[in-house]
Amino acid sequence: MATRGSAAGLRRTAHIDRSAFRTNVSRLLEDDDSFVLDARADAYGHGASTLIPIALEAGVGTIRVSPGATKLPGIRPEALTTASSTRRLIADAAYGVDGLSRPVMSLSAEVVAVKPAHAGAGVSYGYSYRTPAETTLALVALGYADGIPRLASNRARVWIRGGLYPLVGRIAMDQFVVDLGTEASVSGPDVVVGDVVILFGDAAAGHPAASDWAVWTQRGALELTANLGSRIVRVDHD
Amino acid sequence: MTDARIEIDLESFRHNVRTLSTLVAPARTMLAVKANAYGHGMVPLARAALESGADSLAVLEVPAACELRRNGITSQLFAWLHGPHTDFAEAIDHDVDLGVSALWQLAAITAATHAKPARVHLKIDTGLHRNGARPEDWPGLVSAAVAAQRAGSLTIEGIWSHLADASPEEDAAALARFRRAVDVATSLGCTAPLLHLAASSAGIREPDARLGLVRFGIAAYGISPFDDQTATELGLRQVMAMRAPVVEVETGVARVGVGSGDGIQTAAIGHAHVAIGGSRYPILGIEIDSLTVDVANSAVSVGDEVTIFGPGDRGEATAEHWAVWAGTVGDEIVARASERLPRVYLDASPVTVR
Numbered sequence: 135m136a137t138r139g140s141a142a143g144l145r146r147t148a149h150i151d152r153s154a155f156r157t158n159v160s161r162l163l164e165d166d167d168s169f170v171l172d173a174r175a176d177a178y179g180h181g182a183s184t185l186i187p188i189a190l191e192a193g194v195g196t197i198r199v200s201p202g203a204t205k206l207p208g209i210r211p212e213a214l215t216t217a218s219s220t221r222r223l224i225a226d227a228a229y230g231v232d233g234l235s236r237p238v239m240s241l242s243a244e245v246v247a248v249k250p251a252h253a254g255a256g257v258s259y260g261y262s263y264r265t266p267a268e269t270t271l272a273l274v275a276l277g278y279a280d281g282i283p284r285l286a287s288n289r290a291r292v293w294i295r296g297g298l299y300p301l302v303g304r305i306a307m308d309q310f311v312v313d314l315g316t317e318a319s320v321s322g323p324d325v326v327v328g329d330v331v332i333l334f335g336d337a338a339a340g341h342p343a344a345s346d347w348a349v350w351t352q353r354g355a356l357e358l359t360a361n362l363g364s365r366i367v368r369v370d371h372d
Numbered sequence: 373m374t375d376a377r378i379e380i381d382l383e384s385f386r387h388n389v390r391t392l393s394t395l396v397a398p399a400r401t402m403l404a405v406k407a408n409a410y411g412h413g414m415v416p417l418a419r420a421a422l423e424s425g426a427d428s429l430a431v432l433e434v435p436a437a438c439e440l441r442r443n444g445i446t447s448q449l450f451a452w453l454h455g456p457h458t459d460f461a462e463a464i465d466h467d468v469d470l471g472v473s474a475l476w477q478l479a480a481i482t483a484a485t486h487a488k489p490a491r492v493h494l495k496i497d498t499g500l501h502r503n504g505a506r507p508e509d510w511p512g513l514v515s516a517a518v519a520a521q522r523a524g525s526l527t528i529e530g531i532w533s534h535l536a537d538a539s540p541e542e543d544a545a546a547l548a549r550f551r552r553a554v555d556v557a558t559s560l561g562c563t564a565p566l567l568h569l570a571a572s573s574a575g576i577r578e579p580d581a582r583l584g585l586v587r588f589g590i591a592a593y594g595i596s597p598f599d600d601q602t603a604t605e606l607g608l609r610q611v612m613a614m615r616a617p618v619v620e621v622e623t624g625v626a627r628v629g630v631g632s633g634d635g636i637q638t639a640a641i642g643h644a645h646v647a648i649g650g651s652r653y654p655i656l657g658i659e660i661d662s663l664t665v666d667v668a669n670s671a672v673s674v675g676d677e678v679t680i681f682g683p684g685d686r687g688e689a690t691a692e693h694w695a696v697w698a699g700t701v702g703d704e705i706v707a708r709a710s711e712r713l714p715r716v717y718l719d720a721s722p723v724t725v726r
Contacts (some may be wrong), residue, residue: 140460142431142434142457142458142459143433143434143435143455143457143458143459144433144454144457144458145454145455145457146692166519172547174633174660174661175633175660175661175712176712178660200633200660200661200712201661217702242454244456246453246454246455246503247473247474247502247503247507248500249497249509250506251501255499255500255501256499256500256501256536256538256542257500258500258501258502258536259536259537260536260537260538261499261538262543268592269453273502273503275453276706277407278700278703278704278707279406279407279408279411279707279708281708283694283700283704284700284701285478285699285700286663287638295724297680305499306502307396307406307407307410307704307707308406308407308453309453309501309502309503310434311501311629320377325477326625327455327456327474328455328456352639353632353637353638353639354632354638356660357633357638357660360632360633360660361632361633361635361708363708364408364679364711365407367702
């Protein structure tokens, strides 16, 4: 995942909530201060160089990292290990994908097209979805090359303007389609180009959770976040 | 011990591009290098494509086109997925051909025009229901583009669409819709020099859809776009291979130094196997940084090279096999192959890019 933008183009963003991570880790330390924090695979795509200093400052003693990730600028190497141990290894609760702690990552993109469709319109490759009635379709610029698994086709829901809408048709390499007409939404389908689409984020705010995506894509939530691609720009927030 | 890596065989890629461009000639070949050339590495693959029969490149979005220009690529470049923040002025400065699906894009492009006209390709939706103007909106889009061309702010370089590959009948219907849209455009004073519709699938099997240019993607990377014919049967060779060392062997189980953090699909467990020394061994488990393999009663030892997938000529699985095991397409297997592993380019002299 990239940590900075290039020339202005499509917006694909993984927002990292550092204070949520700090809160999660601090609460875990209150229960048991001997655990090892699992920060393999670049802290499962959340950014090891951002989150490891926060964990160390909070009082975590040992951090497990991937082989080849043992040198991080400004971090004392003796705090990092690549070895497994008998101590408790914590991941899900630290990154907030356990359904209890605060989610650290929120993944968003933008609507790049909105258009009406007739009933029976085939959507995306193979026409695996046909619109059941006259509706409005939105196109979103994220696809399986960005790490949105194709298995989520016709299964996932995304948040737009306060409503949850089904992702319909096959997810393509760079884009997917949302049917704005089939679900009742809070604000109605007044979606326009440029609107923010949240794939997962804060369940308390009505967004799908990373754990929902884990079910839709038959893999672990952190496996999903670890595999987000470099076209997604990571933005840190306090 | 050799390190975990992704090998990109540039000679195989050149062979595929030559094979496909020869097949569709006199239609031109545009090679899709979007999504970092489907995970293979955009700049080296762009150069190899232009050396072997492609005369233009499909890049999806403006920033990717600008990156190719910064790397000295001077060929025609085509970008078609835009957002409200897309920098059209930079695209026009860099002579990037722009796909246009909607009036808001046309307005943003003409507003960004200063020193020279923008080069646009108008897109009609022929049934895929992603981008492209609806038939109802098409005359309005064409008329606005023709007016902008007369005013000198753009030139209409092409009319195009994209097929759903749903069935030969559906693709034939889409081709008919495309021809109707071209007729409508002609009647409105738009005579585009170039028509393009086909990607790999129709480029290979539907000669009527080749028109002026075929945008080849997945087939050029040596993965079949079809369910009923493999890349090998099409005379194509898979370009990407993923290899990693055995890092530990204990009681008949070998640990291999790549895992789900490298894009290896856990959904494939139960079906998937890897190749070591030309023999196949079943995968037992996949963790974030490693996978375990059943090597009971074999001589596999630490340091042995494991092929996760490759062209398939030394006992290893191909990306097509992994796609079946994981319930997806080969495109996803290669496009999601680890970004943290180095790409090693096999050519006259191998080059590693980290």
